[in-house]
Amino acid sequence: MLAKLKADPTSVTFAISSIPSNDQINIVAPAIASGVDAKRMRIVPFSSALNTQLLGGHVGALSTPISEIAPLLRSGQVRALSVSSPERLGGEWANVPTWRSMGIDVAVLHWRGLFAPPDMPADALKFWEDGMARLSKSEPWRKAMETHGWYDAYAPSATFRKDMEREIALYTKIMAELGLLKEPAKP
Numbered sequence: 635m636l637a638k639l640k641a642d643p644t645s646v647t648f649a650i651s652s653i654p655s656n657d658q659i660n661i662v663a664p665a666i667a668s669g670v671d672a673k674r675m676r677i678v679p680f681s682s683a684l685n686t687q688l689l690g691g692h693v694g695a696l697s698t699p700i701s702e703i704a705p706l707l708r709s710g711q712v713r714a715l716s717v718s719s720p721e722r723l724g725g726e727w728a729n730v731p732t733w734r735s736m737g738i739d740v741a742v743l744h745w746r747g748l749f750a751p752p753d754m755p756a757d758a759l760k761f762w763e764d765g766m767a768r769l770s771k772s773e774p775w776r777k778a779m780e781t782h783g784w785y786d787a788y789a790p791s792a793t794f795r796k797d798m799e800r801e802i803a804l805y806t807k808i809m810a811e812l813g814l815l816k817e818p819a820k821p
Contacts, residue, residue: 635695635715636668636738643674649687649696653679654809657697660718660742662808664733667740673812688712699744700727700783718742719785727783743787743801747794763790 638645643665650657658679662672680687685703687693689711696703700723706712714730717723720741722732733740748762769775770788779786789797809815 636665636670639665639670639675640668643671644676646694647676647678647692649684649693650677650679651681651684651698653677654805654814655679656718656742656744659805659808660697661695662812663740663742663804664716664738666808666811667733667738672808685712700730704783717783717785718744719787721785723783723785725780725783743785743797745787745797759791 635646648661650661652658658677661677662675665672665675678693684696684698685706688696689706695715697718700707700714700717703712703714707714708726714727716736717727717730717732718741719732720734720743722728722735723730748766750759750762766788767790770786778784806815
């Protein structure tokens with residue numbers, strides 16, 4: 635697909651949930667890394683029914699969390715071309731390549747986080763960090779990760795903050811390259 639896009643960036647229409655989004659970055663970042671003129675790509679946001687757009691032949695591909703398309707993958711109605719995690723997922727998704735395993739140095743985490751006021755007391759921060767660390771190692775959490783095709787990207791707050799700063803810088807650069815930012819965002 636990337637070779638096709640390199641030859642003609644308008645040759646595939648992609649469905650995503652919104653612009654900007656991780657799903658958009660998951661399409662654009664590997665395209666840019668592969669030499670595709672991402673400004674010319676056809677990426678269409680839909681407020682719902684991404685899977686229907688794909689199944690109906692209205693788009694050629696989509697970017698969405700694996701858990702949201704898993705039933706269609708399991709039934710063979712669609713196929714996974716890649717996952718954006720830094721490493722392959724486990725379980726039933728172990729054979730789906732990552733961008734990196736295909737030689738494209740891109741990883742896009744579809745993270746979730748707990749957020750609190752910047753002046754949260756240190757003891758409260760420690761309570762939440764310790765609790766989340768325990769949760770991330772628990773068997774029910776591991777089962778949920780496998781069931782939903784999630785990648786384990788647990789990080790304590792200081793690491794998460796640094797990761798977020800890097801992502802903001804990367805997303806800002808990509809959005810500016812695409813002409814989607816009037817002024818650069820401040821991390």
